[in-house]
Amino acid sequence: MKYLSLIWSTLFRRKTRTLFTIFSVIAAFLLFGLLDSVRGAFANVGHNVAGASRLITISKQSLVVSLPTSLLMRIQAVPGVSAVTYANWFGGYYQEPKNQLVTEAVPQNYFTLYPEFVLPAAELRSFHDVRTGAIVGQSLAQRFNWKLGDKIPIQATIFPQKGGSNTWMFDIVGIYHVSDPNLKAEENQLYFNWDYFDQATQFGGGTAGWYIERVAQPKQADRVARAIDAISANSDHETKTQSEDAFTAAFVSQFADIGLIVGSIMGAVFFTLILLTGNTMAQAVRERIPELAILKTIGFSNRSVLSLVLAESVLLLAIGGAVGLAIAAVAVSGIRAKLGPQIPMLPVGTQAWLRGVALMIAIGLVVGALPARRGMRLRIVDALSGR
């Protein structure tokens, strides 16, 4: 610790250069925090459903493979399942392709499984009564200035109607809101009557995209999930039952290999960071050769000089890394509140910090190695005479 103030002083000997380098380290670790959060969400979810109060059952083959609606009664009969509903992805856009929507066809009991969606009982009754009825989230309604009673045309991108038209007309019969601020992103969805979809769609009728089960005892979620999957074992529609987080992750994974993308970006970022900070450290040590010689003159050993330069390098990374990860922690928390489960992200927790600290130390040692070796090996008499 007694060397800390010396290391600190030498680190900030050239304030501007050090600050710019620290900014680049902050940016790298901010990116690391964000991407690691996404990678962690994809890597960790899906295999453990213990403690989940809602489960989602999809085709074992792929999320895009539908399941027969005949499964409904059999899932309902599984001990531990207190309610079942299902949904089908519809998608589509409003007015212009840039206004892509999160739209699902759902049966009338769907909202009983989602008590976090709050809407008046009268509006829920209308959803039951109006075949073309749709319930939209408050944020989505505000975005397009939709009101109760409005008729809205949605352009289908996957499911045309039997007549060939891609335009589906919906009557807005309900607007729900979500009271939990962390789940506000859930208000950006539109749900419409399953019957309307099932009867009017050119294809895809009679099947469900996925089932949602409410588990009576979350502690038994794992057993319930296995029992549900056992129903379709060895059939042509084997299922995979998982938590909601895992489902979301699987949904996003359809579009890209998240692990590979995240790994590639982080690799490129840290490679650049190594070059940048390595250059800074090399310059810093080159300028300080006479000063290092003086330290050795007054009795600092080769190993002490090596340690001082390495510590300076690690400190540079640690300052930027800690600030970057702290910003990432705040940003992830904000993004989770804003987007909800649409982009699965884990909070920047202990594991991420441990990985981050390990990276800071590793990169610090790598970039400090050559300058530290140079400092260690310098000959005092040569350095003092400017050779």
Place this chain on the structure above:
Amino acid sequence: MSPLVEIRSVSKVYVRGKQKLEVLHHVNLDIGKGDFLALMGPSGSGKTTLLNLIGGLDSPTEGTLTVAEKRIDRLGQSELARWRASNVGFVFQFYNLLPMLSAARNVELPLLLTKLPAAKRRSHAAIALELVGLADRASHKPGELSGGQQQRVAIARAIVSDPTLLVCDEPTGDLDRQSAVEVLTLLQRLNRDHGKTIVMVTHDPKAAEYASHTLHLDKGTLVEAAAAAESPS
């Protein structure tokens, strides 16, 4: 009583590429405890090399070098570093202070290698600064001090760990006459009042007058031992 520094048949050869350059040739020299020795000679005569050997900054190619009854020519680099930390103080022509540290923290540097607690280190540094008359400049950085003041800070750094031997390489070479007199008087006081053994390399005959002995080197050999000089003070 044995001398503090015993140099016996010391040679130093530098190898530059295929060329061998003998800078010191079988030098023999005794420096008594409490001496203030000035080493003079033309450029390239080997005086700084001899000073570096005495200070343990370099090792002789040949011969033996004993300081305070310790054969320092046999020490490895780590042992030499430890030996320097506790036995020698260094003063250079260009002060060689760390520019980002205050005067007090520059003086405190050698004490980082000791087991002294922070408070003791600070108080020792304050005493050393007071001894060189710069107690009021403790918080100033080298860039905020004159050349003479910087050299006095360097002297405070050299004496803070209370070494037996001070080696000074052209300590007044970069100073105006007034500052040089102040620095030389300070060195003389450290020699006379505090018993420090001082070896000083200088080109300046006036600076050498402050020493109790002057030796001349030429082409790597001691050529003359001047009689003890009278101090102008």
